[in-house]
Amino acid sequence: MVQKTQRLRAQLNRHLDGLEELDELSDERYHTTHERFESASNQREQILQWFERFIAENNSPDNRHFELLSVGCGGGVMDRKIAEVFAASNGSVELTGVDPNPEHITAFESIFSNSPHRVHTYTGSFDDFQTDRRFDVVYFLHCLYYFDQIEPALARAADCLRPGGSVVVLQAPNDDLNHLADKVWHKQFDQSAWFSDDIHQVLQSMDGETRCKRIEASVDVTACFEHECTAGTELLDFIVQADTRRFSSAFRRTILDSLRAICKPAKGGLRVAHPVDAMVYTPQH
Numbered sequence: 038m039v040q041k042t043q044r045l046r047a048q049l050n051r052h053l054d055g056l057e058e059l060d061e062l063s064d065e066r067y068h069t070t071h072e073r074f075e076s077a078s079n080q081r082e083q084i085l086q087w088f089e090r091f092i093a094e095n096n097s098p099d100n101r102h103f104e105l106l107s108v109g110c111g112g113g114v115m116d117r118k119i120a121e122v123f124a125a126s127n128g129s130v131e132l133t134g135v136d137p138n139p140e141h142i143t144a145f146e147s148i149f150s151n152s153p154h155r156v157h158t159y160t161g162s163f164d165d166f167q168t169d170r171r172f173d174v175v176y177f178l179h180c181l182y183y184f185d186q187i188e189p190a191l192a193r194a195a196d197c198l199r200p201g202g203s204v205v206v207l208q209a210p211n212d213d214l215n216h217l218a219d220k221v222w223h224k225q226f227d228q229s230a231w232f233s234d235d236i237h238q239v240l241q242s243m244d245g246e247t248r249c250k251r252i253e254a255s256v257d258v259t260a261c262f263e264h265e266c267t268a269g270t271e272l273l274d275f276i277v278q279a280d281t282r283r284f285s286s287a288f289r290r291t292i293l294d295s296l297r298a299i300c301k302p303a304k305g306g307l308r309v310a311h312p313v314d315a316m317v318y319t320p321q322h
């Protein structure tokens with residue numbers, strides 16, 4: 038099995054090396070395929086349970102008004118749920134969302150339009166985001182993969198905290214599922230994506246306490262193997278982070294073979310491990 042996976046990886050690398058260039062997902066395609074992928078996974082519900090425990094175990098602000106900053110907020114589906122989890126602990130929530138993708142920010146604002154929470158948004162990279170606000174929690178939910186540099190972003194996040202506040206990072210380890218994306222990534226941007234080990238190393242080098250917990254989850258990829266299935270193509274596009282409709286059928290087959298090699302049959306479908314590491318950094322005061 039290990040040998041077969043290695044053979045498939047080598048085959049995949051050969052195909053990628055043979056391609057001259059590869060387009061990244063457009064903002065619109067990214068938005069659609071991301072939601073498709075997340076809704077096929079059971080990871081989000083586990084992240085929400087993790088946040089419930091995080092709130093119970095950490096000091097809440099005296100006035101129970103939580104100031105949150107979501108970096109790389111995306112379309113806000115998770116932020117809305119995370120805000121509800123904070124509010125359920127008997128608090129009020131003020132949330133700032135930062136994302137360079139205007140499609141995401143529009144969706145984020147719309148998702149909060151009928152909520153009791155106060156929200157602010159910034160369309161742009163976190164590198165350019167300026168604020169005088171101070172936050173109880175600054176969180177990066179599956180977004181640091183895409184940063185040019187992670188040290189300055191994590192240091193800035195720590196600088197934006199109120200006393201007693203924490204930086205939270207939820208980031209995938211570089212496991213089988215992410216190998217596919219990472220290879221395509223290399224091709225597009227000539228650099229690897231950042232994974233949880235990279236983040237953990239930086240947080241541990243900063244003054245303060247860092248904790249890390251692996252959350253095990255899985256994603257149902259059955260639709261990827263169904264012929265001309267829109268949902269399956271969207272899932273696959275997000276997994277490899279590229280528009281696979283533009284790939285030759287031979288290359289698509291190689292990618293699907295690689296994906297199949299890491300699947301396990303479950304509940305009448307095919308699932309792939311989709312773990313995430315939850316890291317909490319609390320500065321020393």
Ligand SMILES: C[S@@+](CC[C@H](N)C(=O)[O-])C[C@H]1O[C@@H](n2cnc3c(N)ncnc32)[C@H](O)[C@@H]1O
Pocket residue numbers: 071108109110111112113114115135136137138141161162163164177178179180181183184
């Ligand atoms: C996988 S999505 C995660 C969205 C959301 N946090 C969630 O979990 O549903 C990653 C997000 O990071 C954003 N992103 C990429 N580079 C960024 C940067 N430099 N600053 C802020 N956000 C960034 C992308 O636009 C994208 O919305």
